[in-house]
Amino acid sequence: FILKGSPVTADPPNVIIMLMDDMGWGDLGWNGEPSRETPNIDRLAAEGLTVPHMYTAAPLCSPSRASLLTGRLPIRNGFYSDNTHGMNAYTPQEIMGGIPDEEVLLPEALAARNYTSGLIGKWHLGHRDQYLPLKHGFHSWFGAPNCHFGPYSGITTPNIPVFRDDHMLGRYFKDFAIDKNNGVSNMTALFIQEAVEFIERESNKGPFFLFWTPDSIHAPTYSSPHVRGTSRRGRYGDAVKETDAGVGAIVEALRTQGVDNNTLIFFSSDNGAALVSKTEGGSNGPFLCGKQTTFEGGMRAPGIFWWPGVIPAGSVSYQVMTHMDLFSTVAQIAGAEIPSDRIIDGLPLYNSLIHPELEVLRPVFLYRGDRLMAVRKGSYKMHLWTFSTPTEEMERGINFCPGEEIPNLTTPIPTNHTDKPILFNIEVDPGEKYPISRFTQEYSKQVTELQQVVSDHETLLVPGEPMLNWCDNAVMHWSPPGCEALGDCINPPESNPYLCVWDH
Amino acid sequence: FILKGSPVTADPPNVIIMLMDDMGWGDLGWNGEPSRETPNIDRLAAEGLTVPHMYTAAPLCSPSRASLLTGRLPIRNGFYSDNTHGMNAYTPQEIMGGIPDEEVLLPEALAARNYTSGLIGKWHLGHRDQYLPLKHGFHSWFGAPNCHFGPYSGITTPNIPVFRDDHMLGRYFKDFAIDKNNGVSNMTALFIQEAVEFIERESNKGPFFLFWTPDSIHAPTYSSPHVRGTSRRGRYGDAVKETDAGVGAIVEALRTQGVDNNTLIFFSSDNGAALVSKTEGGSNGPFLCGKQTTFEGGMRAPGIFWWPGVIPAGSVSYQVMTHMDLFSTVAQIAGAEIPSDRIIDGLPLYNSLIHPELEVLRPVFLYRGDRLMAVRKGSYKMHLWTFSTPTEEMERGINFCPGEEIPNLTTPIPTNHTDKPILFNIEVDPGEKYPISRFTQEYSKQVTELQQVVSDHETLLVPGEPMLNWCDNAVMHWSPPGCEALGDCINPPESNPYLCVWDH
Numbered sequence A, B: 001f002i003l004k005g006s007p008v009t010a011d012p013p014n015v016i017i018m019l020m021d022d023m024g025w026g027d028l029g030w031n032g033e034p035s036r037e038t039p040n041i042d043r044l045a046a047e048g049l050t051v052p053h054m055y056t057a058a059p060l061c062s063p064s065r066a067s068l069l070t071g072r073l074p075i076r077n078g079f080y081s082d083n084t085h086g087m088n089a090y091t092p093q094e095i096m097g098g099i100p101d102e103e104v105l106l107p108e109a110l111a112a113r114n115y116t117s118g119l120i121g122k123w124h125l126g127h128r129d130q131y132l133p134l135k136h137g138f139h140s141w142f143g144a145p146n147c148h149f150g151p152y153s154g155i156t157t158p159n160i161p162v163f164r165d166d167h168m169l170g171r172y173f174k175d176f177a178i179d180k181n182n183g184v185s186n187m188t189a190l191f192i193q194e195a196v197e198f199i200e201r202e203s204n205k206g207p208f209f210l211f212w213t214p215d216s217i218h219a220p221t222y223s224s225p226h227v228r229g230t231s232r233r234g235r236y237g238d239a240v241k242e243t244d245a246g247v248g249a250i251v252e253a254l255r256t257q258g259v260d261n262n263t264l265i266f267f268s269s270d271n272g273a274a275l276v277s278k279t280e281g282g283s284n285g286p287f288l289c290g291k292q293t294t295f296e297g298g299m300r301a302p303g304i305f306w307w308p309g310v311i312p313a314g315s316v317s318y319q320v321m322t323h324m325d326l327f328s329t330v331a332q333i334a335g336a337e338i339p340s341d342r343i344i345d346g347l348p349l350y351n352s353l354i355h356p357e358l359e360v361l362r363p364v365f366l367y368r369g370d371r372l373m374a375v376r377k378g379s380y381k382m383h384l385w386t387f388s389t390p391t392e393e394m395e396r397g398i399n400f401c402p403g404e405e406i407p408n409l410t411t412p413i414p415t416n417h418t419d420k421p422i423l424f425n426i427e428v429d430p431g432e433k434y435p436i437s438r439f440t441q442e443y444s445k446q447v448t449e450l451q452q453v454v455s456d457h458e459t460l461l462v463p464g465e466p467m468l469n470w471c472d473n474a475v476m477h478w479s480p481p482g483c484e485a486l487g488d489c490i491n492p493p494e495s496n497p498y499l500c501v502w503d504h
């Protein structure tokens, strides 16, 4: 379908999407984190709309972000691998692929409505020249194409570059300091400052779209010297606290510029907390397992919409939403065209934001790589496949579901339940602990209906070309654009493409 | 010590303690329950002080309540059994014991300051004549001495009576209907109405103390016909919703009477959610296990203080508190005498309520029956003994830690760790998943300090006479006071005292 023409308000609003990295649903005071160290995010929620049933499009960074920006499942936009069925893939340095040119990203859709789009933070949609943000609709960028992993020697692996727009400014660890051992870096402070300056610069022009994606909450976590050591929750909590302060600074900048009533903020996280990080990771509250899994802890994310005067303050919507709805809903709000030549998984849900009592009954499909693992619709979630931590990884101390074990559900190998799906009422049982008995009417009715939903989905599904199959050490960040001016180009090794290995 | 003389304000305030039954820490929207169905309790928190580190004095009803009202651990006030070491005991119908006369209960302490004290709801401090509320400081009572278990035939077991002051009005199931199969009863509506009428009646007189203890959230849960079926969380959620509406009605009554600025409300629950009830039980949020255990899920409870104009709105105190502090703190606020002839475990913490940034470093001792299981002080919790679900009960489908298993911690038999205590930083690791390694300086330092705390505690400890050792079917509710007028006296069987059996 086509939905275009008029924006929902006379002046299309500014839009800020704040996407945290690996922050858990339970990390907000608003969602019950006992130390309650997120006063600014909590205020956003108190002044806005809370969506407790918000899902990411994938249980890890790259595909989650690609889907939010395209409104399409990873299986459609290519952000998956089929090297091994049902395994998670992302964009490490050695990845060859990235976001295809054919995809329409939110900033590209908004450009037709004269939005100026800025990215501040991590990108993660591919780092080779043709995949960088300014090739895909963003007008400005400060941040890095990949996670702040390192430090590297520059011999077998180069350090990750930090970009200004289309050229590198320097590299993590080398030019942009991260003290990984002590968890100290001023990168979040820079991301906050850049966001405030972006708002100051753009507020008196046309509408803007700011995609704010600090990544300090992703391991190895870090925070600025003045924040480090101030949280009751340790190093992880410090990172959360500084990000929360950033939310406060951004809202304050909107107020100072007088555009707060004309700005929509959406706050969320790209996937559940990484429980593998143990005491240095976050909390998924009452939900099962975490990042890398299709249990609720892996894909349920904070969901806060804020737009003073338009979205009712202190409201709650029980709408089952996915990040892919952001693409369609923001386009709808801006009066931008939603592409009609492809399937868009996101729904335009502006009505649900201003009338929180409305609920559109719709399915959300939970994938792991190329495999449909589960589907959520209404109060029910049906697992077709289950998988937690591979035995080999468990033996190395990696555990995606630490302390949690549900028989037949948190299985150590990919386990096929399509003949006898596992069904939960996820509102009554958010922790996915008590499967509904197969010998009940409720089970028969819901499973029959959900199997039809899956069948309809799979009938129409034409998987996109997988972009995360091939790796090559030659494509690492040896010589990013701008390296010449900095004298920081490194000769790459010879090209030697190989099938990427995805462990889980 | 003696603390008496002046109340902290010119007019001692009214005090309302709202103590839910088996409501979990995670059942409040304020604490992250995804359906967010407690708007009135959440508003209380937003307008008041949240204490995330609030502990009950025991992981089940009777000892928890006895300790809140006396300010003393169950091991001191007699609300335990030593029939079998380390087992939980309470006051079923056949119990012979109850609250000793020697104990000073909060309403008795407040009587010296001319407080009128009312109990509306479940008592659970003993049901024989000498143990009833009007013998222990309360001026009025509407409710039952025990849980609403049943229905019973009246042959081997009588139904539980409902009292008005010192005489029975009728019995559960017989005169006060509970449709146990469908979860319907108007008892909560009655408890709400009684509370509003109490406030209307007492507001223009001297100060009042209202102990409001509806028990509909305790299995078998129930709610009024107009509420039943309205929660997204099922039958349990219905009970929570009706209780939440009661909180709203009570606050509204205070406002209508113009005494809201002169009333302190404390909201909590007597123990963690009973996870044995599965989808018909509540949520302990991020905490481990539930009712019956000394893990956080068993003894961490909601903690909200509300006193407009006195307690700063929207504040958080990280003070480690226990329900026993209510005794001392309310006495302090009222200017009532705190008994000096016995050890009072509660602290007078009025300063922590009005200056939430203050933190008094103090230990909280977590007992199961006569056994000290764990101690919490500052950020640390040290387990000396662990115990979750006995194997025999697990085989019958009972599980106090469903889906949760931490090696060496959730042990199926009482396990002695006093030689090598298990240590957690409970702020960094609220789920008790990651014991601090015994080979760290942090462990040595903290365990040494906590062992000293335990040693000091045990040196001074003189256990009270255990009141929960003896049972006798002859003491059941055969002929409560007032049964003659109702023609509802039943001849008791012959007295045959026996040692009560406590399974876990």
Ligand SMILES: [Ca+2]
Pocket: A020, A021, A022, A060, A061, A218, A270, A271
């Ligand atoms: Ca992430």
Ligand SMILES: [Ca+2]
Pocket: B020, B021, B022, B060, B061, B218, B270, B271
């Ligand atoms: Ca209880």
